[in-house]
Amino acid sequence: MDAPTPIAVILPTTGWNDVCEQIADQLQPDDELLVVCDEFHESVADRAEARDGVRSIVAGEPEDCSGKANAIAAGMEAADAERIVWTDDDFSHPSGWLEKLRIDYDRRGPTSELPVFVGRDPLAAVLEPTHAISGTLAVSLANIPWGGSLVFERDDLDDEQRFLDELRQTVSDDGLLSEHVEFTTIKRPRHVEIGGSTRETLENQARFVKIVRYHDPTGTAAQGMLAAVLTVACLLFPLPMLALTTLSMAAIYAAFGIHRWTFLAAYPVALAAIPLLVYGLARRTFVWGGRRYRWDGKFDVTIEPL
Structure with missing residues (x-):
């Protein structure tokens, strides 16, 4: 039997945590886990040194990009393997997670799993139907x-150095990657908690809207048209639309294995779709990961004081 293809897992994080342990436990002998932090953390370096195949990488402070994009770029430059996995530390990585991605690539080439965003505060919970549509359903259908x-x-990248240079000039790592590599999305959801406070949820809303604006402007226009049609229909035919939106959202939840009561918020969220889109487009800055960003163009990013 052929040896498994070596993988480099790039994990941006702020410190050693349970996800680091989960991934480290899944490494094959030639795999590596790169735990990427903005600055040196002795505890991270010590824990990484104690695990086979794990390295601590210091990305440094971002200048013209997001901290996440800067960390991914630093991780890719430090990685030895040709096959790359990107991941986050905000969801559980069960046994077999890495091996499934290895098999996915062997069968389909570039592959992505799906996020299911679960709200940690009341507003984020109520907005879960919007994420089920734009963050799960749309991601699945559009690969x-x-x-x-x-x-x-x-080798899937047309020009790796150009990609890394662009990564250090933007906010959305996966938004940029979607323009360089064609992916197949697997219907294998991972539940990711988001929010935590009303302010954080609103900051996320602004960031999500701007990602679509700069990486899929056609999608933003389509989103606006759909939101307008839904709003008018909900106002003109409230009872039928209440039933239709609720049942449709329940079907989407069932299709992706989402067992949450929040599908019941589909109707009020449909009414709020236009205000939420306008809010995201109108915001000049947003906070993400402890930094305030002004994102005026795909490659026009400024980090401002909090």
Whole structure:
């Protein structure tokens, strides 16, 4: 039997945590886990040194890009393997997670799993139907890569150095990757908690809207048209639309194994679709990961004081 293809797992994080342990336990002998932090953490370096195949990488402070994009770029430059996995530390990585991605690539080439966003505060919970549509259903149907769990190889990039240079000038790592590599999205959802406070949820809303604006402007226009049609229909035919939106959302939840009561919020969320889109487009800055970003163009990013 042939030896498994070596994989480099790039994990941006702020410190050693349970996800680091989960992934380290899944490494094959030639795999590596790169735990990427903005600055040196002795505890991370010590824990990484104690595990076979694990390295601590210091990305440094981002200048013209997001901290996540900067960390991914640093991880890719430090990685030895040709096959690359990107992942995040905000969801559980059960046994077999890495091996499934290895098999996915062997069968399908560049592959991504799916996010299911679960709200940690009341507003984020109520907005779960919007994420089920745009963050799960649309990602699945359009084969859009999700940076939380994906696999590809360096040769899949048309120009790796150009990609890394662009990565250090933008906010969305997976949004940029979608323009360089064609992915197949696997219907294998991973539940990711988001929010935590009303302010954080609103910051996420602004960031999500801007990602679509700069990486899929046609999608933003389509989203606006659909939201307008839904709003008018909900206002003109409230009872039928209440039933239709609720049942449709329940079907989407069932299709992706989402067992949450929040499908019941589908009707009010449909009414709020236009205000939410306008809010995201109108915001000049947003906070993400402890930094405030002004994102005025795909490659026009400024980090401002909090």
